[in-house]
Amino acid sequence: MAGKSKKTISFILIALAVLFVLIWGLPFYIVREDQQAVVTRFGQIVASRTEAGLYIKVPFIDEVTEYPSLILSLDGDAERIPTRENQFIIVDTTSRWRINDPALFYQSFKTVKEADIKLSDIIDSATRTVITRNRLSEIVRSSNIINEVHTDTETQLVEMEDDDSAQIEALVNAGTTNETISKGRDRLCAEMADEARKMVGEYGIELIDIVPRQIKYSDELTSSVYSRMIKERNQVAQAYRSLGEAKRAGWLGRLENEKRTIESEAYRISEETKGKADAEAARIYAEAYNRDPQFYEFWKSLESYKTTMQNFDTTYSTNMDYFKYLYGTNGNR
Template structure:
């Protein structure tokens, strides 16, 4: 009888053990996880070590949370700067759960924690950006002002030697490329966002590791104003070049006109001189010819005159005059 009782007791014990383990007295915490043990809505235990752990079957519930670093990606916000210039700011952050019990009591789920991070970090980002100038938000240093650049529209040495009124043109073409100096910069603003956001995270059992401004871009209205300013600068340079070109055109035309007048005056002077010389030579030849044979000279001159005038006569009524005396006699008698 005793062996039967022993067997029965062992069977009952085995059934109890099997039922006990079926009810789940054990739970596993994986590497990179942490767990909170809940009994009737109350936290009765926190496990941060990986491995196999015990709990009260049926009564206890295990809630697991990641122990690794998590990423938060906020929505891009349209925020005004201190100059009331709107920009889109896109931020990201890294965080982790350092107090699982407090985390469960305050937000319970990771998804709810993201909602709280949205509220707190977005609000801090807006406050920090609004309190600073645009240049502080988009730059980290003043190195841009240390870069040596040729001014837009600058003239070469050869052009400076040939151009007229170059000082005025150079003044019109000069564009101030220096940017406003910054005293803080984007990284400093990100550090300020972290400092102002971090104290509020302790109540949720969260540690905020860092906040990074991932991207800043101009809003549509600010982009339009930047383009308009660029167009205005280019138009001003174009107008300066056109004005200088028109001045040079008038200068060159004036030089050409003066050169033309000088050449014509010299040519006319030379022509008058040649004509005077030719007339004097002709008069000398005529005088010499007349002195050698006055009758032949008179005959020759009269024939030349006939050749020039008679083809223009429409009618001749009489030739009985002294002018036509050589028509009838070579001596004119």
């Protein structure tokens, strides 16, 4: 009998504990720091919670729908959009947004996935509207610093007018002109966001920004752009070759002039040396002749024989004076 009483008491205590937990837990719900919630009763919104904490609801009647309170990102699809110059480009954007009115958001979408679909359409429309009103240069550039760099380069070219590097820089930058932008990519991104905010405010969404992740030419323009770039680079390459040929011709001309100058100077020096040598030889010959005229005449005749006789196998002459030292009576002295 005592054992049955103990079992009954244990069962009652367990039942009371379970009932206490059910009664205590069901009316309460928790909203975390990274969440916000909407409480609905029979499909009607009765409360929205944007602060973290512990809240009470009617058990089995109220339904709590939770949404993130963090900043969310949305990556759009790549779109083919014409610019103001009617040049088609591919634009891929990303945007940041968050839910600032959970009740209004619940009435508009119910789920974040549905909001992504609607927000993507709005952002695509705003992006197309802004891009079609502006030039390509406004979309891809944020400032006019490239024009300032070009001006600085021109100033340097003036300062280096006689330098080869100045000529090369002039060839590389020949015909390069850059448009001056009045807005720039950052301002256009702000315009895209402002355009989209006109349509998302009624959905309980705060759009933070829209940023292009990628901007590129469409496929049909890519080949023509590459062809133009190749043509421009070929022109620059030809300009380099022309500059090289001009330098080569100048160096060869200077080399030829220096060669002629050196040869002329060498010839002048050689002629002066020959003249001095001939004068010295004549002096020596004259001195030798004055010492012994007969020996001098004999020596010169032998030199002449050595020069002329070796060119002939047989010599016939009626002028015996020339051979007087060979056949004359005095030749054997």
